[in-house]
Each structure stands twice: as structure tokens, then as C-alpha cells.
Amino acid sequence: MQRLYFLIPDKETTTDIVNELNMMGLTKDNLHVMGKDWKPLEKEGVPIATLLQTSDVVNAAKRGAIVGAVLGFVLGLIAHYVLIDTNIVWMALGMTVFGALFGVWTSTMVGVSVRDIKVSKFNKAIKRGAMLLIIDVPDEREEAFRTAIESHHPEVVIEKVSPQERKQHVGEGH
Structure with missing residues (x-):
């Protein structure tokens, strides 16, 4: 299109x-x-x-999801090594999903005004x-x-x- x-x-x-x-x-x-x-x-x-x-709301949401997922993954890895008894897969996956959702939410708030x-x-x-x-x-x-x-x-x-x-x-x- x-x-x-x-x-x-x-x-x-x-x-x-x-x-x-x-x-x-x-x-x-x-x-x-x-x-x-x-x-x-x-x-x-x-x-x-x-x-x-x-x-720019849709493109902002896409960018937010990507950046949030990457940051969430990194924070998930850090959290795993700080909290020794956690499962690395679940911690990284959970933080990646949370980061992506948080990134979409925050970026959408900005994208609406641009x-x-x-x-x-x-x-x-x-x-x-x-x-x-x-x-x-x-x-x-x-x-x-x-x-x-x-x-x-x-x-x-x-x-x-x-x-x-x-x-x-x-x-x-x-």
C-alpha cells in the first residue's frame, strides 16, 4: 500500500x-x-x-516494543544473576514480555502527541x-x-x- x-x-x-x-x-x-x-x-x-x-503512535509503539523487550531481556539476565535461585529462562522471558509491554505503553503516550x-x-x-x-x-x-x-x-x-x-x-x- x-x-x-x-x-x-x-x-x-x-x-x-x-x-x-x-x-x-x-x-x-x-x-x-x-x-x-x-x-x-x-x-x-x-x-x-x-x-x-x-x-506517530503506531511507529512509536513498534519502537517501544523493540527497545522495551531488549531492555527487559537484559534486566531479566541481570535479575537472574542477582537472585541466584531463579530460573534463567522464565526470568528472561518474563522480563522481556514485561519490557515490551511497558515500552509499548510509554512510547504510545509519546507517539500520540507527535x-x-x-x-x-x-x-x-x-x-x-x-x-x-x-x-x-x-x-x-x-x-x-x-x-x-x-x-x-x-x-x-x-x-x-x-x-x-x-x-x-x-x-x-x-
Whole structure:
């Protein structure tokens, strides 16, 4: 899947684009809109972007799980050698699971407050009244969606998550 970001100047154009994308086969699960005045769009059935699409919560949780599990494993080994009568397997496994869960919890708390970098790029325009439409499209159909919207709405700015950004988990926002 490829994530595309459409910066759209107004609500009316946003509704038109959402309808076009629906006719091209995208479902509401693949469309997410955000903007300063999004309530009228929600009433029209346009899906509103949630924290999963606009923050770094998912990637933060992944990083937290990995770091927490590693630290938990190390602490489990240390605890085994400090507490001589413990089973090393159960101590290391238990601390690894605890560390992963604790890492997910703490990282998620931070990730919720960190705006996805691609969304942050459009903050000024959104505050001025523009709408940001985030869509997830199959890789093989990305160009078709991009071409259709560019031909009907040349005023729309379209960006995607680059391979380099994907490696760095930037702009994924899920």
C-alpha cells in the first residue's frame, strides 16, 4: 500500500475528490480527511482522520516494543544473576514480555502527541482552511489515482511517502 497526501484548497473540492475516489474503487477505510472545519464533511460521510493517521503512535509503539523487550531481556539476565535461585529462562522471558509491554505503553503516550511529519508539513495550510486528504492505495494503482486527480483538480498538491521516508518510518502515520 502507498499513502498519498492531497492538500485541497476547500471543502467542496474535497467532497468532489472523495466521490471520484469512491467511484474508482476506494472505500471509506482508505480515505481520511482532516482540516480546520471538518464537521460539514463528516455529515456528508467523508471519513475523518484519527490519531492513527495523523500521529506517530503506531511507529512509536513498534519502537517501544523493540527497545522495551531488549531492555527487559537484559534486566531479566541481570535479575537472574542477582537472585541466584531463579530460573534463567522464565526470568528472561518474563522480563522481556514485561519490557515490551511497558515500552509499548510509554512510547504510545509519546507517539500520540507527535504529529506525523507529512501531516506537520501541511499544518499552516490546514490552519488557513485547506483540507488534507490522506488515502491508502495499492502500489500498482497509485499512478492511476494520482493522474485522475491531477487531471480533474490541478490545484491539488499531491505527495507520497518516499522509499527513504518509509525506511525511517516517516510519514506513515498509521
